[in-house]
Amino acid sequence: MEQLFQKYYFNLCLFAKKYVNDSDLAEEVVSDVFFNVWQNRKTLSINSSLQSYLFVATKNQSLNLVKKAQASFVNEEMSDLHLKLSHYNSDDSLEYTELRNRIDLIIDELPPQRRIIFKLNRIDGLKYKEIADQLGISVSTVQKQMLEAIKYVSQYESQFISSILLFCFLDIYVTIC
Template sequence: MIQSLPTILPPQAIQPHRILQSDNLDELFQRVINDDYSSFEKIFKNNYKSLCTYACHVVKSHELAEEIVDDVFCNLWKNRKKIQITSSFRAYLLTSIRNKSLDCLRKMKHEKNAMLESAATVPCKQSIAYETLFYEELNGRIEAAIQGLPRQCRTIFLMSRDQDLKYKEIAELLNISIKTVDTQMGRALKYLRKSISPAVSS
């Protein structure tokens, strides 16, 4: 779990005997610029393990550290003609590894936060089961309340709900006035609200 960016291992903490001298690195890099692949391989082989150790102190993962160093060297060869060295090639290598490692940590943190946000929007199985049970119970109360309505009142309510008939159509089918339909529907709704209100409020 990444809480914050870890303390970065300073360049001097890398074992000096396992890294070429700056002068040699600078000289080799000049050859790399001139498309000398053997010099590139020499830089890679002599510094790979030390740079992986440095990256691992940042990202806390040997596998990820190796990916980071591989990426840095791939970009080094790909962009060899464009790279501008302001101090030394050794400093450039270490800075590149450090920045790539920090970018990986930020990406991992962002992805984790995105996953947590997505997970928070997904209802758990227990919540779904509870809601299903609640609505099943509520529907049972409604149906029981409907059965408790007077016959004509129940008939009018069901014709309106289940057949989606308008008051005028119900009145014509039952040979009663529209006013009667309206009154009976009002009574039905009032009775149902009163019958199911304890379940809704609980």
């Protein structure tokens, strides 16, 4: 394992940095990939070359990290928006509450298992492997369920973006006045 690490580590870090735009995060991604390979070495089935496998795993790990960071950013933005909206009058606050309720209703329309997987990933921030372990299902099932959930939820994205932009405009307007 040490030889593999020495042989591929540097190039994998450069590759990961293209996705995460940070050397320290890239090193963390590559370390996670090697840790996962080591941890799953007895059950791991590699159908391509080891080099290809490591690069694909690094890409996937990098993209997962980026997605998680984006989800975290959106949650922080929603929290900031919620704080800012608390200063508006009751009509504005009511509109925000209605928007939040619409989002919750859309998520609640997902089939039960898909809804649980979506919330564990997007709200609780769990990785696919952690969700699979917790629910006793395969990682590929988690991936498929998340793909379907994201497709479904993204149908409504344009409605929410326009509402969120309205709230941001209100915030700027109130700040100026």
